Amino acid sequence: MDLGIKGMKALVCAASKGLGRGCAEALAEAGVDLVLNARGAEALEATAAEIRARYGVSVVTVAADITSQEGRAAVLEAAGHPDILVTNAGGPPPGLWSDWDRDDFIKALDGNMLTPIALMKACLPAMMEKGWGRVVNITSSSVRAPIPALGLSNSARAGLTGYVAGTSRQVAAKGVTINNLLPGIHATDRADSLDRGVTEAQGITLDEARARRKATIPAQTYGRPRDFGAACAFLCSQQGRFIVGQNITLDGGAVNATI
Ligand code: NAP
Helix, strand or coil, X not given: CCCCCCCCEEEECXXXXXXXXXXXXXXXXXXXXXXXXXXXXXXXXXXXXXXHHHHCCCEEEEEXXXXXXXXXXXXXXXXXXXXXXXXXXXXXXXXXXXXXXXXXXXHHHHHHHHHHHHHHHHHHHHHHHHCCEEEEEEXXXXXXXXXXXXXXXXXXXXXXXXXXXXXXXHHHHHCEEEEEEEECCXXXXXXXXXXXXXXXHHCCCHHHHHHHHHHCCCCCCCECHHHXXXXXXXXXXXXXXXXXXXXXXXXXXXCCCCC
């Protein structure tokens, strides 16, 4: 399918690995030029080189912490006025509801709520002026069904979801869509580190931890970043123009809900 976005420019945050990279690759496959960000320069440059070689698009890199004000400023300067914005950052650490104090919440809110909001505030005006724009926020299935060990994530992402619900409906008339993609478990470094946490807590092997988690997913497998990226690219397509303010769960059926 021709997504109709060849030659456009996308800013994809936190994209040297995992789900962000999956989104970057799918957009590149559709002919979109990229500005990619991550903190670690080495993995970022390697990813950028592979994408340039495979898809022939332009890829600009900015090694910076997207959750810091300076990092965002550097990334936004390099991106100019992107047609497409994909927000993403690392997720907060796991723990117990009683573990976290104010500082932990502020950090989680900064990373997973206030950072995407700041990026949208910076990019939306030019999109609205052009009469075309696409924003996809990578959040989590924890927005629909809380994950007990990820209370910081449950809380911060719920706040972002509320902001998107209201804002998406205020910019839609200008040809700009904002939607959230809610990953369930996907085979990435993040999933690995959560599974390793389970091996330590429960005294089981990594294979056992994975097998137990897979057994909780109706599809009985982990998601793949490239499939996740394809969903992102479709939301960013011309054909995605009527999808506004939605929360699309990609979780192999793990959230047991009728709608
Ligand atoms: P990942 O495999 O660990 O990849 C994270 C990517 O983000 C890396 O490129 C990392 O590079 C970059 N990054 C992390 N923190 C950053 C920061 N502050 N500034 C800039 N770049 C940053 O993680 P993932 O699995 O793709 O997860 C992406 C998001 O989806 C996370 O918020 C995660 O909580 C959420 N999520 C993931 C799953 C899953 O199963 N994978 C499920 C639900 C939700 P550097 O480390 O070099 O910065």
